[in-house]
Amino acid sequence: MLNQxxxxxxxxxxxxxxxxxxxxxxxxxxxxIIEPTKGLVSLNLVELWTYRELLYFLxxxxxxxxxxxxxxxxxxxxxxxxxxxxxFSLFFGRLAGVDSKGVPYPLFALAGLVxxxxxxxxxxxxxxxxxxxxxxxxxxxxxxxxVPAAAVVAGLVDFIIxxxxxxxxxxxxxxxxxxxxxxxxxxxxxTTLFALAVGMWMSALNVKYRDVxxxxxxxxxxWLFVSSVIVPSTALPQKWRWLLSLNPMSxxxxxxxxxxxxxxxxxxxxxxxxxxxxxxLTYSAYSFHRVEKTFADII
Amino acid sequence: xxxxxxxxxxxxxxRIGQSQAxxxxxxxxxxxxxxxxxxxxxxxxxxxxxxxxxxDVSFEIKPxxxxxxxxxxxxxxxxxxxxxxxxxxxxxxxxxxxxxxGSLLEVGTGFHAELTGRENIYLNGAILGMARNExxxxxxxxxxxxxxxxxxxxxxxxxxxxxxxxxxxxxxAHLEPEILLVDEVLAVGDARFQRKCLDKMQDVGKQGHTVLxxxxxxxxxxRLCPRTILLxxxxxxxxxxxxxxxxxxxxxGLGTTAAREWTDSSKAPGDxxxxxxxxxxxxxxGEITDVMDIRxxxxxxxxxxxxxxGYVLSPNYHFFNEHGVYVFLAGDSDPAWRNRPRPRGHYVSxxxxxxxxxxxxxxxxxAAVTTPESEVVHFFERDAVAFxxxxxxxxxxxxxxxxxxxxxxxxxxLKWDTRYTSx
Numbered sequence: 001m002l003n004q005x006x007x008x009x010x011x012x013x014x015x016x017x018x019x020x021x022x023x024x025x026x027x028x029x030x031x032x033i034i035e036p037t038k039g040l041v042s043l044n045l046v047e048l049w050t051y052r053e054l055l056y057f058l059x060x061x062x063x064x065x066x067x068x069x070x071x072x073x074x075x076x077x078x079x080x081x082x083x084x085x086x087x088f089s090l091f092f093g094r095l096a097g098v099d100s101k102g103v104p105y106p107l108f109a110l111a112g113l114v115x116x117x118x119x120x121x122x123x124x125x126x127x128x129x130x131x132x133x134x135x136x137x138x139x140x141x142x143x144x145x146x147v148p149a150a151a152v153v154a155g156l157v158d159f160i161i162x163x164x165x166x167x168x169x170x171x172x173x174x175x176x177x178x179x180x181x182x183x184x185x186x187x188x189x190x191t192t193l194f195a196l197a198v199g200m201w202m203s204a205l206n207v208k209y210r211d212v213x214x215x216x217x218x219x220x221x222x223w224l225f226v227s228s229v230i231v232p233s234t235a236l237p238q239k240w241r242w243l244l245s246l247n248p249m250s251x252x253x254x255x256x257x258x259x260x261x262x263x264x265x266x267x268x269x270x271x272x273x274x275x276x277x278x279x280x281l282t283y284s285a286y287s288f289h290r291v292e293k294t295f296a297d298i299i
Numbered sequence: 300x301x302x303x304x305x306x307x308x309x310x311x312x313x314r315i316g317q318s319q320a321x322x323x324x325x326x327x328x329x330x331x332x333x334x335x336x337x338x339x340x341x342x343x344x345x346x347x348x349x350x351x352x353x354x355d356v357s358f359e360i361k362p363x364x365x366x367x368x369x370x371x372x373x374x375x376x377x378x379x380x381x382x383x384x385x386x387x388x389x390x391x392x393x394x395x396x397x398x399x400x401g402s403l404l405e406v407g408t409g410f411h412a413e414l415t416g417r418e419n420i421y422l423n424g425a426i427l428g429m430a431r432n433e434x435x436x437x438x439x440x441x442x443x444x445x446x447x448x449x450x451x452x453x454x455x456x457x458x459x460x461x462x463x464x465x466x467x468x469x470x471x472a473h474l475e476p477e478i479l480l481v482d483e484v485l486a487v488g489d490a491r492f493q494r495k496c497l498d499k500m501q502d503v504g505k506q507g508h509t510v511l512x513x514x515x516x517x518x519x520x521x522r523l524c525p526r527t528i529l530l531x532x533x534x535x536x537x538x539x540x541x542x543x544x545x546x547x548x549x550x551x552g553l554g555t556t557a558a559r560e561w562t563d564s565s566k567a568p569g570d571x572x573x574x575x576x577x578x579x580x581x582x583x584x585g586e587i588t589d590v591m592d593i594r595x596x597x598x599x600x601x602x603x604x605x606x607x608x609g610y611v612l613s614p615n616y617h618f619f620n621e622h623g624v625y626v627f628l629a630g631d632s633d634p635a636w637r638n639r640p641r642p643r644g645h646y647v648s649x650x651x652x653x654x655x656x657x658x659x660x661x662x663x664x665x666a667a668v669t670t671p672e673s674e675v676v677h678f679f680e681r682d683a684v685a686f687x688x689x690x691x692x693x694x695x696x697x698x699x700x701x702x703x704x705x706x707x708x709x710x711x712x713l714k715w716d717t718r719y720t721s722x
Contacts, residue, residue: 139404
């Protein structure tokens with residue numbers, strides 16, 4: 001009796017192994033065709049979606065490593081904009097007497113510096129990200145765009161921490177919230193997308209031209225002065241103001257203030273900023289995708 | 300059965316100039332743009348500035364096949380693997396893949412020294428293409444395979460190199476893609492762990508996965524892969540049963556030879572105690588040879604440099620045939636040096652293989668120096684030299700006058716006695 005199942009079992013198992021030896025039928029179409037790229041390429045967003053977990057892990061690595069290697073860890077995210085605020089308050093608030101639209105100047109500066117610091121750090125780290133991941137790029141395949149994207153998303157973590165300082169400062173100056181605050185998520189998204197657009201572009205350029213690594217910090221420094229972080233755009237004569245609207249960061253920074261302090265939005269400049277962001281994002285996504293297959297050969 | 304991998308006339312061209320100056324500067328490009336009318340002329344001048352790393356390679360691999368890929372350095376093995384794993388794009392031709400590809404071109408890709416073992420398992424797994432729940436499911440198995448249970452929450456920068464490699468390989472070994480591409484990663488770690496990795500690879504092959512395995516380790520190739528492709532200068536030189544192809548590779552003088560020397564001490568195998576300088580195969584007359592007459596003795600000579608006084612050192616040789624069978628191990632049995640610490644200096648150790656011992660084969664010799672007491676391996680050069688054992692039909696070898704196939708790894712001349720009683 002007991003032997004009965006034991007006798008039948010091997011037979012069933014051997015059938016199973018036979019089907020196992022001749023496993024799943026092969027798909028009728030190849031899962032991948034590898035051949036030289038010709039002409040226009042599609043962005044292959046489907047593939048990007050299948051790699052979403054890797055974006056999470058790369059971001060998580062960036063954040064984890066950054067906080068492990070520094071003594072002050074997360075405090076840096078707060079200290080950077082805080083010290084700049086103090087310096088700007090002394091020079092521009094006190095000495096130059098910049099018109100801060102009725103908001104106390106330190107708060108005015110901090111509200112600009114927090115998103116600006118996010119943008120600047122995100123662009124810098126994502127611009128250098130591909131070159132820094134050469135060992136990955138020459139050894140494993142994955143959509144390369146995840147590397148600069150992870151650097152930007154990792155910057156968001158710092159941004160959230162730094163934002164807490166801003167909340168503290170608003171409580172200190174007793175600034176009440178208005179419905180304008182509802183625009184905040186939209187603005188964070190716009191900043192992230194613009195940082196991604198610029199960072200992705202720079203990272204690809206950096207693979208080919210290492211000049212980017214040296215030029216980028218310099219460009220970012222100058223960019224700070226034309227992004228309405230220190231002085232409002234209204235300080236500029238009317239006939240030059242259109243120039244500022246070509247810089248999406250200027251409109252974004254001013255919109256953060258409008259959202260936080262209940263000031264009126266400048267929908268026109270914000271609209272232009274959104275259009276420019278999307279245009280730069282599209283351009284840089286396509287040009288990135290066109291050259292990403294050569295990264296492993298030239299990095 | 301339809302193939303799972305089809306490679307059709309694939310070629311990859313590199314610019315030679317680019318390999319020396321891997322990136323250009325913006326200024327150069329601007330200058331070049333100004334000169335662009337002349338650039339076209341320069342291009343027409345010479346196709347000589349390009350080199351084909353892989354040229355016109357075609358083959359098919361069926362599902363469940365385990366295929367070896369061999370060839371000397373620069374033959375195009377790694378480039379081919381990189382194209383198959385989509386890291387770099389072919390210049391011409393096309394590759395069709397009918398399955399999910401996992402590639403293992405390096406052990407520990409993406410490992411970060413600051414992260415703990417646990418964190419690196421997750422990160423590395425994701426980089427190699429495992430889903431998170433897959434990693435969670437296999438986590439314990441990976442940790443126990445790597446034998447790092449106690450240190451799993453220690454940053455890997457504090458790991459010994461052996462632990463690091465074991466962990467890295469353990470993650471990779473638990474990948475379960477339909478097609479697995481493996482490059483030379485088994486050339487690391489201690490011998491015991493290497494054996495474990497090879498066994499794991501064998502399991503992967505048995506489970507019906509398709510494996511393409513690049514290696515210089517002929518015994519591993521012949522043992523793991525029924526079929527092998529030999530590349531030379533970017534082209535397929537031969538494609539067939541592994542022992543045939545491996546034999547061709549070895550005897551063709553393409554890879555391992557009868558003598559190897561390391562002129563640059565800093566690049567020679569070894570550590571700060573002892574360095575390998577040369578391994579040679581010699582006849583009784585002292586000539587370097589890659590052919591052993593089955594009847595005559597043969598010398599395997601190892602030259603090494605001892606850099607520090609006071610270590611007991613034992614040179615030893617490991618003999619594998621072309622099927623990957625470990626034929627025997629020979630350690631220095633000379634009582635003069637067996638337990639005596641060696642002073643600094645230059646040593647030449649020769650071991651004599653008697654005639655009428657081995658069977659016909661391609662013998663691949665690994666050379667090592669160890670300290671037996673502490674089991675420290677100072678170096679182990681796996682495929683140091685190789686030679687061919689040839690049996691003649693002269694009638695005075697163990698074969699006698701029989702001309703057919705004789706199985707076995709040894710072929711000693713035995714003493715035969717015959718007692719005859721007339722019937």
